[in-house]
Amino acid sequence: KAGVTQTPRYLIKTRGQQVTLSCSPISGHRSVSWYQQTPGQGLQFLFEYFSETQRNKGNFPGRFSGRQFSNSRSEMNVSTLELGDSALYLCASAGATNEKLFFGSGTQLSVL
Amino acid sequence: GQSLEQPSEVTAVEGAIVQINCTYQTSGFYGLSWYQQHDGGAPTFLSYNALDGLEETGRFSSFLSRSDSYGYLLLQELQMKDSASYFCAVIEGGKLIFGQGTELSVKP
Numbered sequence: 001k002a003g004v005t006q007t008p009r010y011l012i013k014t015r016g017q018q019v020t021l022s023c024s025p026i027s028g029h030r031s032v033s034w035y036q037q038t039p040g041q042g043l044q045f046l047f048e049y050f051s052e053t054q055r056n057k058g059n060f061p062g063r064f065s066g067r068q069f070s071n072s073r074s075e076m077n078v079s080t081l082e083l084g085d086s087a088l089y090l091c092a093s094a095g096a097t098n099e100k101l102f103f104g105s106g107t108q109l110s111v112l
Numbered sequence: 113g114q115s116l117e118q119p120s121e122v123t124a125v126e127g128a129i130v131q132i133n134c135t136y137q138t139s140g141f142y143g144l145s146w147y148q149q150h151d152g153g154a155p156t157f158l159s160y161n162a163l164d165g166l167e168e169t170g171r172f173s174s175f176l177s178r179s180d181s182y183g184y185l186l187l188q189e190l191q192m193k194d195s196a197s198y199f200c201a202v203i204e205g206g207k208l209i210f211g212q213g214t215e216l217s218v219k220p
Contacts, residue, residue, distance in 0.1 A: 004154075033208070043155070043199065043210040056207040090154065098208045099143060099162075103154040 002027065004093050004104035012110045018079040021107045025072050025093030031055070032074040033101065034066060037088040046089075048098070049074055078109075086111045116200055116211035123217045124190055132185045132214045134200035144176050144183040145201045145208065155199065158185065190218050 005024040013019050025032050033056075034046040045058040049068035066076040072093075078085055088108050092101035116136045124130040134144065143162035147155040161167055161176035161183060173186040187194055197213040 035210075042212040045207050045209060048207055056205060058207070092155075098203055098206065099145060099160050100157050101147075101155075101208060103156070105154045 004091060004102050006089075006091050006104035006107050008107060009105065010108045010110075012112060013081050014112050015081055015083060017081050018077065019081060019109060020075055020077045021089055021091075021109075023074045023076075023091030023093075023104060025074070025091075026102055029093035029095055029102070030072055031094040031096070031098065032068055032072065033092045033094070033098070034074070034076050035090040035092065036060075037090055037106070038086075043090070046076065081111045083111050085109065116202060116209070118198075118200055118211045118214045120212065121215045121217070123219060125219050126190055126192060128190050129186065129188050130190060130216065132187075132198050132200075132216070134183050134185075134211055136181050136183075136200070136202050136211075138181075138202050138204045138209075140204060141178065141181075142203045144174070145203075146174055146185045147199045147201060147210070148196050149199065149213070150196045158198075187216070192218050192220070194218050 007022045031050045033048040036044045048056040052068045063079045068074045088106045090106045092103045118134045145160045146158040149155040159174040166175045171188045176183040195218045197215050199210045199213045201208050201210045
């Protein structure tokens with residue numbers, strides 16, 4: 001079974017730009033969660049999608065958005081990038097409950 | 113709201129046993145999970161405790177005491193490859209919330 005796939009692996013953007021990250025979950029998993037990881041803040045929950053609906057949302061500004069497609073693939077978008085958005089963005093998939101998450105290798109975003 | 117407390121760093125020698133503690137405060141508790149993350153890698157699931165007691169998986173064990181809002185991860189027969197960050201996490205409001213992580217350094 002293929003694992004969680006995230007693309008791209010690395011991304012460099014400048015302030016004010018927008019970015020879209022992609023995540024393909026493990027086959028059969030309908031839940032996809034997104035996390036932001038920075039050295040100072042650890043793993044911060046962004047949002048979770050289940051069967052194309054946002055099921056949970058973290059405390060991030062509206063510049064951060066996401067969606068999920070009918071095949072469970074998910075994208076997250078960050079608009080008007082700020083320097084502080086530089087981070088590792090991790091996607092995780094799960095079955096019906098979130099007791100056990102399977103993470104992708106992440107997208108390392110650098111905002112210059 | 114919720115909060116999880118775990119030590120930021122732990123150092124141990126190869127072959128030893130190390131315990132990483134986690135205390136939590138959450139308005140609704142379903143269970144405590146542990147994840148391992150090597151530098152530059154993806155977090156990987158280690159264990160999940162929903163009930164009080166000890167769960168053993170090879171060299172790793174995880175313990176939970178719901179009355180004390182406390183759990184720990186026990187790593188035995190430490191190997192150099194165990195050097196990584198370890199995160200405890202709880203489910204609250206359906207979402208998995210992580211602690212800040214404990215960086216474990218295993219020395220020869």
